[in-house]
Amino acid sequence: MKRLIDISQRLDNHVAGWPGDTPFSYSLAWTKADSGSVNVGKIVMSIHTGTHIDAPYHFDDEGKRVIDLDPELYVGPARVVHVSVSQSIGIDDLKDVELEGVTRLLIRTGAWVDRQAFPQTIPHLEPDLAAYLAQYGVRLIGLDLPSVDVLDSKELPAHHELTRHGIHILEGIVLEDVQPGDYELIALPLPLVEADGSPVRAVLREL
Numbered sequence: 001m002k003r004l005i006d007i008s009q010r011l012d013n014h015v016a017g018w019p020g021d022t023p024f025s026y027s028l029a030w031t032k033a034d035s036g037s038v039n040v041g042k043i044v045m046s047i048h049t050g051t052h053i054d055a056p057y058h059f060d061d062e063g064k065r066v067i068d069l070d071p072e073l074y075v076g077p078a079r080v081v082h083v084s085v086s087q088s089i090g091i092d093d094l095k096d097v098e099l100e101g102v103t104r105l106l107i108r109t110g111a112w113v114d115r116q117a118f119p120q121t122i123p124h125l126e127p128d129l130a131a132y133l134a135q136y137g138v139r140l141i142g143l144d145l146p147s148v149d150v151l152d153s154k155e156l157p158a159h160h161e162l163t164r165h166g167i168h169i170l171e172g173i174v175l176e177d178v179q180p181g182d183y184e185l186i187a188l189p190l191p192l193v194e195a196d197g198s199p200v201r202a203v204l205r206e207l
């Protein structure tokens with residue numbers, strides 16, 4: 001078996017979170033000294049911290065919750081591509097990318113340079129990319145960014161268009177050291193019954 005490449009954002013009490021949202025914290029509810037037997041931790045976090053998937057319920061009250069999402073989406077062949085973009089990612093930016101047979105597309109923009117801080121601006125996905133990708137059979141899109149839309153978007157057009165075309169969203173992956181090419185992706189959400197998303201440990205395996 002080939003080695004795993006970790007493409008997950010490490011979670012510590014300094015991880016950059018969405019401004020105003022619940023900061024990540026890990027602490028001990030009981031220390032071994034207190035309990036006499038074990039350290040017992042707890043985590044408090046916004047679901048949309050670090051490397052995570054969005055469930056449609058995040059942006060649609062009637063949308064699927066995490067438990068309703070097929071785990072198969074998050075395990076399997078994935079193509080990593082590098083794009084250099086400024087304002088947005090559109091069909092034009094992917095015109096040289098071979099998409100035939102690609103079900104999971106992971107895009108490295110390199111636009112989130114300082115992962116210790118939440119970015120001021122990010123390139124967003126142009127909503128019409130959803131239909132274009134769906135044509136090829138893409139079912140999952142992953143980005144090295146905290147959102148697929150403009151950060152202050154209320155309408156979230158890319159989130160909605162992707163969902164309408166059956167494309168699931170993985171955000172905040174770390175692709176700095178990953179070469180373009182084909183890999184196996186494993187990025188399973190937790191079995192959260194009601195949630196609007198889930199943190200994932202995302203890894204790639206070289207084929």
Ligand SMILES: Nc1ccccc1C(=O)C[C@H](N)C(=O)O
Pocket residue numbers: 018021046048054058146147148149171
């Ligand atoms: N956590 C937030 C707090 C306030 C407003 C938006 C967010 C988001 O998470 C949106 C982002 N597009 C996301 O899916 O991760």
Ligand SMILES: [Zn+2]
Pocket residue numbers: 047048052053054146171197
């Ligand atoms: Zn999210």
Ligand SMILES: [Zn+2]
Pocket residue numbers: 054146147148159169171
């Ligand atoms: Zn999102």
